[in-house]
Amino acid sequence: MLRLDAIQLENFGPYKGRQRIDFPRDDGVVIIYGENMRGKTTLLNALRFAFFGKFFGRGSKAIEVSKIGNQEAAEAGDYGFEVRLEMKHDGVPYRLTRSCRPIIPGTLPTSDEDLKVDYFLERDGAILSPQEAGRELQRILPEEISRFFLFDAELLQEYEDLLVGDSAVGDRIAAAIERILGLPHLTRARDSLAQAKDRAAKLEASAAQGNQRTKELGSLLSQLVAAREALNNDLERQGVELAAIRQEKTFLEERMRKNERTATLMDSKDRLEREKANLAEKLEMDRVRVKDEMGMAWTVVLAPRIRETLVELKREDASLQASVTRSKLLSQIADDHVTHCPLCAQRIGHDARQHLAELLRDRDPDMGKSMERLAEISSQIAALEKHERAANPQVLRLLLEGLAETERAIHSRSEELKDLKAKLEDIDEEGVRQIRHDYERVIKELNVLEMGLERTQAALLKNEADRQNIQNKLAKIGGGGLDTAREHFQIANDLFDLMNAAVGEFREKLRVRVEADATRHFRTLTTEPEFTDLRINDSYGLTIIHKSGQQVSIRSAGAEHIVALSLVAALQNNAPLRGPIIIDSPFVRLDGGHKDNIMQALPTLASQVVLLVYEDEMAPERARRALKGNLKAEFKLVRRSARHTVLTAKDGSL
Amino acid sequence: MADTETLSDIVERIRAEKFPHLDRTLVLEILRMHADATTPAATLAVEVDQAIRLRLKKVE
Numbered sequence: 001m002l003r004l005d006a007i008q009l010e011n012f013g014p015y016k017g018r019q020r021i022d023f024p025r026d027d028g029v030v031i032i033y034g035e036n037m038r039g040k041t042t043l044l045n046a047l048r049f050a051f052f053g054k055f056f057g058r059g060s061k062a063i064e065v066s067k068i069g070n071q072e073a074a075e076a077g078d079y080g081f082e083v084r085l086e087m088k089h090d091g092v093p094y095r096l097t098r099s100c101r102p103i104i105p106g107t108l109p110t111s112d113e114d115l116k117v118d119y120f121l122e123r124d125g126a127i128l129s130p131q132e133a134g135r136e137l138q139r140i141l142p143e144e145i146s147r148f149f150l151f152d153a154e155l156l157q158e159y160e161d162l163l164v165g166d167s168a169v170g171d172r173i174a175a176a177i178e179r180i181l182g183l184p185h186l187t188r189a190r191d192s193l194a195q196a197k198d199r200a201a202k203l204e205a206s207a208a209q210g211n212q213r214t215k216e217l218g219s220l221l222s223q224l225v226a227a228r229e230a231l232n233n234d235l236e237r238q239g240v241e242l243a244a245i246r247q248e249k250t251f252l253e254e255r256m257r258k259n260e261r262t263a264t265l266m267d268s269k270d271r272l273e274r275e276k277a278n279l280a281e282k283l284e285m286d287r288v289r290v291k292d293e294m295g296m297a298w299t300v301v302l303a304p305r306i307r308e309t310l311v312e313l314k315r316e317d318a319s320l321q322a323s324v325t326r327s328k329l330l331s332q333i334a335d336d337h338v339t340h341c342p343l344c345a346q347r348i349g350h351d352a353r354q355h356l357a358e359l360l361r362d363r364d365p366d367m368g369k370s371m372e373r374l375a376e377i378s379s380q381i382a383a384l385e386k387h388e389r390a391a392n393p394q395v396l397r398l399l400l401e402g403l404a405e406t407e408r409a410i411h412s413r414s415e416e417l418k419d420l421k422a423k424l425e426d427i428d429e430e431g432v433r434q435i436r437h438d439y440e441r442v443i444k445e446l447n448v449l450e451m452g453l454e455r456t457q458a459a460l461l462k463n464e465a466d467r468q469n470i471q472n473k474l475a476k477i478g479g480g481g482l483d484t485a486r487e488h489f490q491i492a493n494d495l496f497d498l499m500n501a502a503v504g505e506f507r508e509k510l511r512v513r514v515e516a517d518a519t520r521h522f523r524t525l526t527t528e529p530e531f532t533d534l535r536i537n538d539s540y541g542l543t544i545i546h547k548s549g550q551q552v553s554i555r556s557a558g559a560e561h562i563v564a565l566s567l568v569a570a571l572q573n574n575a576p577l578r579g580p581i582i583i584d585s586p587f588v589r590l591d592g593g594h595k596d597n598i599m600q601a602l603p604t605l606a607s608q609v610v611l612l613v614y615e616d617e618m619a620p621e622r623a624r625r626a627l628k629g630n631l632k633a634e635f636k637l638v639r640r641s642a643r644h645t646v647l648t649a650k651d652g653s654l
Numbered sequence: 655m656a657d658t659e660t661l662s663d664i665v666e667r668i669r670a671e672k673f674p675h676l677d678r679t680l681v682l683e684i685l686r687m688h689a690d691a692t693t694p695a696a697t698l699a700v701e702v703d704q705a706i707r708l709r710l711k712k713v714e
Contacts, residue, residue: 135692142691182661189688192695196702484710491676491706495684498673502665509659 001090002140002579003608008084010099011070012049013042014645021647024632027607031623031650033615034637039645040612043637044584047150050083050098052143053117065100066112071643079109089140095122096137141579145180147173148568148575152584157557159564162541169250174539177567180575181510183503190499197496198232200489201225201467204474207485214477217470224467231460238453245446252439259432266429269420276413283406290399296390303391310384317377320370327367330356510574511536517570518542518563524601525562527593534566542567558589565598569605580608587617599626620650661685680709 008020014037023030034040045055055063069081082099098119102109109115121133128136147155161170178184202225208218256263299306333341333348334356340347475486515536522534522544531552533545542563544552555563565586572578587595595618602609611618624631634650659667662685669681687693687701 135690138692139690184691185685185688186661186665188691189684192688192698192702193684195695195699196706199699199703200706487710488706491680491709492702494673494676495681495706498665498669498676498681499684501668501672502661505664505668506661509664 001607002577003088004580004610005086005088005093006084007043007046007050007086008082009043009046009647010082010084011073011078012046012081012083013068013070014039014643015042015046015647016070016072016640016644019647021635023608023610026632027603028630028632029602029609029611029627030633030635031611031613031618031620031631032635032637032647033613033620033650034645035614035639037642038637038639040614040637041152041584043612044150044152044582046083047085047582048146050085050096050119051137051141052146053098053119054143064112065115065117066109068100069109072641074108077106079107080115087140092124094124094136094140096120141577142179144176145575145577147176148180148571148581149579150582151568153561153586153588156561156564156586159541159567160560162537162539170539170541171246177514177540177571178507178510180571180577181514182576183507183510186499186503186506190496190503193492193496193499196492197489198225198228200485200492201228201471204471204482204485204489207481208474211479211482213479214474214482217474217477221467221470221474224463224470228460228463228467231456231463235453235456235460238449238456242446242449242453245442245449249439249442249446252435252442255435256439259435262424262427262429262432263436265420265423266432269417269424272413272417272420276410276417279406279410279413283403283410286399286403286406290396290403293390293396293399296387297393297396299387299391300393303388306384306388306391310381310388313377313381313384317374317381320374320377324367324370324374327360327370330360334360511538511540513574514540514567514570515542517573518566521569521601521604522562522566524604525566525594525597526559527591527597534563540567556589558591558594561586561589562594562598565601565605569601572606578606580610581606582610582612584612585614585617586611587613592622595622596626599623602627603630677709680705 004023005025006020006022008018009015010018021032032040032043048054048056049068055065055068057063069079073079080099080101082097084098085094085096087094087096096119098117100115100117102114103116104114107114119133121128121136123136141149158169159173162173178187201221205218205221205225208214208221211218329342332338334353338348471486471489474482478486515534518536519534522542523532530547531544532547534542535545535551536542544555544559544563546552552559568581572581586598590598599618599622602611611623613623620634636648636650638646638648640646662682665681665685666678669676669678683705684702687698687705
């Protein structure tokens with residue numbers, strides 16, 4: 001159990017000169033009030049700096065140390081800064097001092113290269129060596145789990161990622177959760193025993209190669225051991241690469257989120273440019289059509305005459321067609337083979353046939369002329385009909401209207417484009433395109449890496465099966481050193497299987513415990529009585545459950561904070577590592593009811609809680625009412641100037 | 655399964671149920687070795703192999 005006794009700052013951020021807070025010895029809550037820009041987040045960062053040498057800005061971005069020192073002090077020639085923490089871990093007193101000084105004393109540092117950060121740790125009055133101090137700090141408060149002790153609203157929001165698969169932030173938090181719950185103790189043992197198995201197999205292979213009867217099998221085993229070693233190296237490398245690429249993906253997703261508005265504007269610009277180009281193409285084609293139509297426009301003048309001529313020609317055509325048809329029919333009837341009339345079905349007599357033959361003889365010359373005239377008329381009708389169509393002014397009118405419409409559309413797109421270009425004027429469009437391009441690349445690389453990892457894992461499984469097969473054959477032959485090596489392998493193997501089974505059981509048990517404890521805390525924190533439970537997933541993500549048993553799929557930022565605080569409290573309950581909780585402005589998105597509930601629950605989250613708030617976020621009277629005897633001290637950050645804040649007791653007595 | 659079961663309780667229960675032939679003290683020794691996250695992997699490798707070898711000698 002870690003407990004803070006005091007923090008002392010020297011020229012750290014707005015804390016000019018040397019300033020100190022002594023925390024009460026009793027369990028309970030300490031509140032530090034400070035308006036915006038007075039240094040609440042800097043105080044949280046002072047603890048981060050002391051423990052891990054880091055200082056975070058907005059969006060969890062690390063800030064250069066050269067920007068941390070007090071500016072008024074620097075102007076007075078006092079460069080550098082220091083944070084000292086006095087604390088107890090399991091009752092043993094520690095003093096941790098981390099300072100940052102110019103490499104050349106008395107000179108103004110302009111970048112991190114001009115500064116040297118150093119720390120020393122005293123345990124029970126004795127200074128520890130750098131190696132020992134590093135190990136001790138890692139034991140007292142590992143950086144990977146610091147998020148459960150030092151956090152703000154922004155960090156609480158990240159817990160939502162635990163509900164999302166394939167999220168680098170979610171993976172990192174899940175790993176941190178397992179870290180604080182003590183699971184890595186078992187996974188370290190399991191992984192180390194996996195390596196012990198491989199070493200034992202190597203010994204077995206050497207022993208087998210030394211015996212004539214088992215030499216061949218020994219060589220095969222040796223090859224498999226070497227292949228396994230290479231595969232394990234591949235797996236490790238792929239794991240590192242996968243973690244790096246997932247981190248890059250998260251980073252790019254974050255940048256894409258920040259550039260979302262710009263990207264939308266750019267998409268609109270691209271779309272409008274495409275539409276404008278298509279319209280310009282259409283305009284060009286329509287202009288060609290109009291030109292063609294205009295070429296025939298003169299026919300409009302002749303349209304009435306064309307129509308009249310067409311009527312006459314069609315009439316003549318019909319008359320000639322009838323005459324030709326009649327002649328063909330008569331000729332058919334006059335034929336000797338036809339005995340009956342095809343129209344009236346009467347028998348055709350000799351006299352009638354004779355009469356028809358004479359008639360046809362007289363008509364024959366007319367028939368030839370009629371056929372020629374019919375062909376002529378048909379061609380004249382076709383030509384005039386073409387001109388009649390071309391002489392239609394409606395077609396040209398529609399075409400000209402379309403042309404104007406297209407020109408208007410192009411103008412409208414041009415105006416929209418002008419507006420968009422003005423909005424995008426000072427924006428690095430190429431940079432935003434590059435982010436998208438990088439994101440697409442990262443997704444491809446991620447897929448390739450994941451497939452590669454799967455292949456390596458499959459190859460390792462096959463290697464294991466092949467090795468087992470050879471080892472079984474060797475066991476049957478046995479003898480001498482081989483038996484000892486074999487037994488060594490068997491013990492390492494059984495120990496590995498034991499730890500592997502324990503990892504699975506312990507993980508499941510932790511999930512059940514965390515779910516139960518988080519639910520218990522959630523019920524006291526939420527103001528919605530119908531939200532009765534939290535359900536945990538494999539990554540420790542928590543879903544709110546309505547009393548009907550249904551999941552609450554959409555939840556507000558406020559609800560997110562309540563769930564995250566419930567998780568942090570549950571982790572504190574179940575962790576072998578416990579310590580103070582320092583929270584910066586957690587109430588920003590919460591209503592009065594939730595604020596009261598959280599204030600009342602704070603003493604149950606950890607034995608020592610330090611709350612950094614501004615008075616509009618949590619009124620002192622409200623806090624005192626909610627906490628009663630659990631409120632152990634109140635401090636205030638008082639402005640001396642924009643770059644100088646003084647830490648005082650709330651009543652001004654410090 | 656008691657809810658207060660600790661990490662070492664779980665390991666011991668699984669050992670007793672599924673690996674009774676494994677020496678209880680060896681298992682605890684292995685767990686103890688891995689308690690400190692800062693122990694270098696090379697040191698752990700030597701310690702684990704040695705613990706198993708010692709167990710083999712005891713059996714002999």
